[in-house]
Amino acid sequence: MENTTKEMELYLQQPLTFITPPVLAYAGQVRGNPNWNFPSHKHDDLSEMIYIRSGEGTFLINNQLYTANEGDILIYNSGVIHEEHSNPMNPLETFFCGITNVAIKHLDKLCITPLDIEPVIRKNKYSDLIGTYFSTIFEESSLQDTNYQTLCKGLLMSSIALIHRAIQSKHVKNESTETNQLAIRIKEFIDKNYKTNIKLEDIADELFINKYYLSHVFKEHMQISPINYLINRRIGEAKNMLVSTELKVGEIAKILGYENPNYFSLLFKKTTGETPRQFKENHKKNLYYNKKT
DSSP states (O other), X not given: OOXXXXXXXXXXXXXXXXXXXXXXXXXXXXXXXXXXXXXXXXXXSOEEEEEXXXXXXXXXXXXXXXXXXXXXXXXXXXXXXXEEEEBTTBOOEEEEEEEESXXXXXXXXXXXXXXXXXXXXXXXXXXXXXXXXXXXXXXXHHHOOTTHHHHHHHHHHHHHHHHHHHHHHOOOOOOOOHHHHHHHHHHHHHHHHTTSOOOHHHHHHHHTSOHHHHXXXXXXHHSSOHHHHHHHHHHHHHHHHHHHOOOOHHHHHHHTTOSOHHHHXXXXXXXXXXXXXXXXXXXHTTEEEOOOO
16 A cells, blocks of 8 residues: 555554565665765565665655755665765765664555655754764674664664654655656656667656656756666666675676677766766675675
């Protein structure tokens, strides 16, 4: 089910209740890379929380563009497409956690917050404490000493409880303009068809609009051209597959619609500054997966 207005009201009015507790899938850190970015991708089997320890970044989450800073917390509920960009002049330093198993009363399974509220929890009086929890989760996951999984579960529950408290105290909804709705429709079409050989004309024909107006509206609201978004969408999914599967580069290229794996690798390097293999190895350095029990 999707969150209804009644369920939303109950979530905002009642104490937080875990139907099943969260389980840590992974914990990681981003630091020391002024040009860090992660193009559009999603997680169908988990949700993710990010705490910004310092710096600034821009984030496209569920068709909305946000700027987030020190002390802010970002929530990527399961299935929500998102992308991330560090500000080179004020580089991001973050802690992040992937969470499985969680079920919260009045929310869809795997959701940490309601789907229709702003996914950026702005800095508040609970931010420093949540930051300490995230830092400890990262440290415990990297060391993996006795009972670290139990400690991480408790810290995750405490973090989610404080996030719920912050949302209850200040709930903000975003309204979209008519052109922003059009930009969302364009983005949704690309997200649905990015594995196929789509062109700008195909999108324009589908939405019955002029292709030049289409490009103008999309770039105005999304800060990127439709074609570059399409490329980034593919690269984002490629990054996700590189770090979460054992698929070969050629197999990933084919899934994303590239018949020539060499061309895919060249495009990947041009977009990210790394080859697919280099990206996979570098990403693993700051990522610790939970041991299977």
